[in-house]
Amino acid sequence: MDEALLRSLTPSVLGVLCRRGADFAAAEDAVQDALVEAVRVWPTDTPRDPKAWLITVAWRKFLDATRSDASRRRREDLVEEEPTPGPAPDADDTLQLYFLCAHPSLTPSSAVALTLRAVGGLTTRQIAQAYLVPEATMAQRISRAKRTVSGVRFDQPGDVATVLRVLYLVFNEGYSGDVDLAAEAIRLTRQLAAAIDHPEVAGLLALMLLHHARRASRTAPDGTLVPLAEQDRGRWDTKLIAEGVVILQSALALDRLGEFQAQAAVAALHADAQTAEETDWVQIVEWYDELAALTDSPVVRLNRAVAVGEADGPQAGLKALAELDDNSLPRYTAVAAYLHAQAGDLEVASALYVEAAQKASNLAERAHLTRQAARINVGRRL
Template structure:
């Protein structure tokens, strides 16, 4: 069984244990123990061995994991009288058959977004328990030490350990979780983009919240460009240089339709505004033909909604396209010099303005601060190209 399929089964198995009465922390431990046993014994290959030595092989991997994880949980709680009673009841149940086909993953998202958790803890817990990210990956996303993130996740698990699995969390927090999962899958070392889109589709269908549709539209529009974002050698391809013939027009059309329906409700939110910007990029035949003036207007709306410095950084670049690079540099000058990717944006605008020497120096400086290898290599190549031909 490949890693992607294993990732898709784990949340459902965890959900079943929680529904049966296991506290969250103990349930996650039991699921991890079951996965270890499955890998150690090769049980994830089809056909799957029956957890009962006397039973015939079965082909339901999810059912196998549920049964083994539940028994791991019971074994860990034998000393407790209440656990003994639950074990006795469970052992009188019929032998396990195929696991239910229902996907409870979204419900697990809501549990992890429980009102008793802070938004940061809810996001971290969901990325760990449902998204399958390691503590190291989550810590990198938050720019905190791994030990700090491990403590945060442990506290969050303790907080929801005895919460009944019948009270949904905050929709806005779930949306933020899904957005972070998508971004990790889109640009990180774990591919979760398709899973994030699937879950967002479910959420948009189940809740009366225009931002759920806005987030779905944003994901679809970004995902449509995925094939064109990297060259065959793995290097980054900037939006202006992408082969737009490789964009997925069906995803773009779906994203635009979803966005239009959401905007018609006149309850604008940040995901709808971001999706509107992505739609304008997707609609343009080229960078030069992009409606940059309207994009600046959408960034103004987005800045009003979020007051996010990264939004203002992107707005400055858009101003440089709409009104000229000098106007973009003036907008950029109002932002904190320590803002991530500000130096790279300044390099691009100086290059557009014809100041190649300054652009080359800033590209090299930005490469030093790049958050990942692919971005560092891209910025280094830009600097090298300008240094090789300073007058052209």
């Protein structure tokens, strides 16, 4: 059973139903029913044209649901004559589905869930497992999202930037359960890149590939976090790095810089260094300056402070950090602890690491920061 094929066909099948006049929510339900039927039937009776098979079955599921719902009699003109099964149409509605699922009226969490369901072809159970929430909770979230976008015309223009933010949210969730969300985000972004020629789409894909290339080295066998400077670079995926760099260079050549291209440029500079000591921190600071101009993001300026500390020394980094003066920023205290440690202020660094550990959002990060505090305390006693 080729689950990857099923997921890749989901957007185009859903698009066909919507083009035929089906309401988005009803069409999405019908497509999910067709996918379940495919899982049951295909292992013993694989169709010659999988896409056409899915369209036919999904349309019949939609018609059955419509006929059984008296409140939807206004759709009777759709059910008077069922289209004759035949070759699947060539039209690709994937891009419109991306825009619809990332509609501005949806919350980020709802947009992510709907994208994974409607474009990614994942089941509610798989999405719930990936987000570590009960299936019923995720079902309600998806149902609300579908109701929200049901009145939106399928051919309305969408916002590429919103779609990219949703895909980046998916990527940053990482993985859990039986679905690797980072890999799924890369698959969906590749799909989007094939549907639209846009430098920021390419920039996001490059960024994902460059980050994903380091995944195997990010944790030790016992699950503890391994900082970038301490990672085994021999475990980095050089094939993904090379692909990401080529995609990034093509995007930058268009001279339409965006935030994902700038982030990917930073990731590429890290990937290019054979050792942590060879990292070109001066160039990284320059890219963070570009990012700050594009986004005016305090998170970008926080990361820039770290880069300044590496390029010009910890005191320069602390000076850049002081310009933020925002303890509420995630990782602000951890960055302050690191820079103070680099500057030799071990007592201050230790206290800040303890404070940062208390603020950590997950157990792995908390354990890492606690170990940093303990390491400094041991060093002070020696």
